[in-house]
Amino acid sequence: MKYSFIILIISAIMLSSCTHDPNDPGRAYFPDMAYSVPYDAYTTNPVFPDGRTMQTPIEGTVPREMIPYQYKKTYDDQLKAGLELVNPMEANAGNIDKGKAEYFIFCSNCHGMSGKGDGHLYTSKLFTAKPTDLTGDYIQDKPDGELYHIITLGSLSGLMGAHGGQIKPDDRWKIITYVKNKF
Ligand code: HEC
Numbered sequence: 800m801k802y803s804f805i806i807l808i809i810s811a812i813m814l815s816s817c818t819h820d821p822n823d824p825g826r827a828y829f830p831d832m833a834y835s836v837p838y839d840a841y842t843t844n845p846v847f848p849d850g851r852t853m854q855t856p857i858e859g860t861v862p863r864e865m866i867p868y869q870y871k872k873t874y875d876d877q878l879k880a881g882l883e884l885v886n887p888m889e890a891n892a893g894n895i896d897k898g899k900a901e902y903f904i905f906c907s908n909c910h911g912m913s914g915k916g917d918g919h920l921y922t923s924k925l926f927t928a929k930p931t932d933l934t935g936d937y938i939q940d941k942p943d944g945e946l947y948h949i950i951t952l953g954s955l956s957g958l959m960g961a962h963g964g965q966i967k968p969d970d971r972w973k974i975i976t977y978v979k980n981k982f
Contacts, residue, residue, distance in 0.1 A: 866968055872952040877945055884944030888972045890980050898977030901970045905962055914982040928958040934982040946975045 870876040911917035914933040920926035951963035
């Protein structure tokens with residue numbers, strides 16, 4: 800009897816908290832954290848002439864740490880990249896190891912850990928285009944700059960996609976250092 804009385808009281812207290820307006824977020828104990836001081840991204844803004852918080856970048860500027868790629872996805876530009884770009888990575892153990900790790904993540908599923916184009920996506924027939932054998936003369940004789948161009952923008956036929964958005968410039972060069980020294 801005593802217990803049911805206590806349960807009744809607790810239920811009454813709990814139920815009373817349900818009577819509020821469901822859209823009321825309740826009391827903010829830390830208002831400075833609940834309501835941010837800066838303008839939120841998609842809000843109107845009295846400071847800028849167009850009244851928006853998000854501004855388009857000023858023409859001719861690039862975001863910090865973004866290195867623009869100056870070549871287009873054409874055969875001529877691929878050859879040009881091959882002549883003009885120099886692999887800044889020394890073929891030391893640290894760079895080759897890092898290149899191998901990045902190759903494992905971004906290339907091996909198609910080109911295979913052996914580099915012969917026997918990666919899982921191809922052998923399982925999930926991806927039907929035959930990945931190029933990276934161990935053959937065709938690739939081994941290509942200038943590093945051309946390989947950098949292919950990794951950055953993808954192959955000219957479009958069968959291999961661009962990886963420039965996923966792999967940092969230094970790591971692209973390290974992958975090439977690995978491909979050229981270990982295959
Ligand atoms: C989704 C599968 C896939 C992935 C991932 C992939 N490739 Fe490829 N790659 C291909 C295919 C397919 C071709 C052949 C298509 C072609 O020549 O257009 C190819 C071609 C190439 C070529 C030769 C291109 C040419 O012009 O002949 C190089 C070099 C290359 N890949 C390097 C890499 C490197 C390095 C990576 C990792 C950063 C990578 N690929 C990731 C599928 C892939």
